[in-house]
Amino acid sequence: MTATTSAPTTEAEVHPDAKRNQLVIRLLLVSAFVVILNETIMGVALPHLMKDLSITATAAQWLTTAFMLTMAVVIPITGFLIQRFNTRPVFIAAMTLFSTGTLIAALAPGFEVLLLGRIVQASGTAIMMPLLMTTVMTLVAPASRGKTMGNISIVISVAPAIGPTISGVILSVLDWRWMFILVLPIAIGALILGASRIQNVTTPRKVPLDVLSVILSAFGFGGFVYGLSNLGGASAAGWVPLGIGLVALALFVLRQLRLQRTDRALLDLRVFSSRTFTLSISMLSISMLALFGTIILLPLYMQNVLGLTALETGLLLLPGGLTMGLLAPFVGRIYDHRGPTILLVPGSIIVSAAFWAMTMMGQTTPPWMLLIAHVGMSAGLSLLFTPLFTSGLGSLKPSLYSHGSAVVGTIQQLAGAVGTALFIAVMTAQSAALMAQGVSEISATASGIRGAFLCGAIISLFAIPAAFLVRRPPLGAPVAVGH
Numbered sequence: 001m002t003a004t005t006s007a008p009t010t011e012a013e014v015h016p017d018a019k020r021n022q023l024v025i026r027l028l029l030v031s032a033f034v035v036i037l038n039e040t041i042m043g044v045a046l047p048h049l050m051k052d053l054s055i056t057a058t059a060a061q062w063l064t065t066a067f068m069l070t071m072a073v074v075i076p077i078t079g080f081l082i083q084r085f086n087t088r089p090v091f092i093a094a095m096t097l098f099s100t101g102t103l104i105a106a107l108a109p110g111f112e113v114l115l116l117g118r119i120v121q122a123s124g125t126a127i128m129m130p131l132l133m134t135t136v137m138t139l140v141a142p143a144s145r146g147k148t149m150g151n152i153s154i155v156i157s158v159a160p161a162i163g164p165t166i167s168g169v170i171l172s173v174l175d176w177r178w179m180f181i182l183v184l185p186i187a188i189g190a191l192i193l194g195a196s197r198i199q200n201v202t203t204p205r206k207v208p209l210d211v212l213s214v215i216l217s218a219f220g221f222g223g224f225v226y227g228l229s230n231l232g233g234a235s236a237a238g239w240v241p242l243g244i245g246l247v248a249l250a251l252f253v254l255r256q257l258r259l260q261r262t263d264r265a266l267l268d269l270r271v272f273s274s275r276t277f278t279l280s281i282s283m284l285s286i287s288m289l290a291l292f293g294t295i296i297l298l299p300l301y302m303q304n305v306l307g308l309t310a311l312e313t314g315l316l317l318l319p320g321g322l323t324m325g326l327l328a329p330f331v332g333r334i335y336d337h338r339g340p341t342i343l344l345v346p347g348s349i350i351v352s353a354a355f356w357a358m359t360m361m362g363q364t365t366p367p368w369m370l371l372i373a374h375v376g377m378s379a380g381l382s383l384l385f386t387p388l389f390t391s392g393l394g395s396l397k398p399s400l401y402s403h404g405s406a407v408v409g410t411i412q413q414l415a416g417a418v419g420t421a422l423f424i425a426v427m428t429a430q431s432a433a434l435m436a437q438g439v440s441e442i443s444a445t446a447s448g449i450r451g452a453f454l455c456g457a458i459i460s461l462f463a464i465p466a467a468f469l470v471r472r473p474p475l476g477a478p479v480a481v482g483h
Helices: 018-037 046-053 057-084 087-107 111-139 142-173 183-197 211-229 236-262 269-273 275-305 310-338 341-358 367-394 398-436 441-460 463-467
Strands: 003-005 479-481
Touching: 018 087, 018 111, 018 142, 018 183, 046 057, 046 111, 057 111, 057 211, 057 398, 087 111, 087 183, 111 142, 111 367, 111 398, 142 275, 142 310, 142 367, 211 236, 211 398, 236 269, 269 275, 269 398, 275 310, 275 341, 275 367, 275 398, 275 441, 275 463, 310 341, 310 367, 341 367, 341 441, 341 463, 367 398, 398 441
Parallel strands: none
Antiparallel strands: none
């Protein structure tokens, strides 16, 4: 069973196997970066895929929607997997699924096989992030978690941010299949290295799998994400699955509340009894909405309004991703020494300011102004992610780490889906209304995008007061040590 002890000042005092633990965390970080990168790599590639595979825009969008849908369905189950099985077999399963999906996508002769590859990829991706977070929370002492969570925030924020840049560079010189061909050897290398070097650092325990919870979870989270991804009109394509998803989610929550009394919940909702965790998750939802909404809108704005190429779009987004990566380690160290407030308050203000700046973009906005706004938002988000992850998960009991990690991963996907659906729906509705009045397509699109960013700007204001309320968990909180 998992033992608990008070956290000393140094990690070495807690873990005699500190070098082993550091190796495990580094391997998980590298592998997680590779798998998360693929979540947004398809955005810039969709026009190329529509032409090469002779498919409609709706069909092409499924390559992104199916990825998010699979993630939303699989992530809630990872809490069970991480408790039931050892670190090494869970890692091997995740990277094998991802590598297999990448191979299928690289060899895909047409759309259907490519879609299958994306679904298999997403199955592995969904397992990796909760595994990484749970392992870090288990192995790293509270006083050092900010630094390690800073590295995790690089994975979560930078990987999806630079996905469009990488795909833009590849597509400027190579066929779309190279997006997967170039990733495949890296994925296989991470799998082989991890299989040979990762050791088991947790102690599995027998936990029951409630099949009804799995079914309700699939219909609930899957229906919710699918419905949001298909909103934007009067048809029932989005509203029916969204309604089914909401009903299934309500039943899923009731089921978990009942099962958690006997520690049999698939996703233990007692994590929300922690005020710090609940506040952190709320702010994280707004942050992920901002990140994914921006990722989907800015390429559309740059290419359809400003007339930039896919390569130029990718390169213009690159500094923002690099900003997140460069700031993350410093943010982690500041958190370890000063706590979350000094980071969260300016971070939430900067993100909101960047959103309000983007509401003024038009047809004649120079790219350098867009670059400044995007870098500013990236800097603000980098100040938010690390303290939110660390404070939120750190406020939980060790027995709830795996459930907390699964909740974080699930919220990321749901917030990403909400951000994407909301921003696209507002943009589409406003653009269509203006074009019906005779406004040119470019001008209408620019106005629609401004309207979408206005929604984001208003929502971002709610994060500012919440930033003052998030507290750092006591450094003496228990740390679970794997034997």
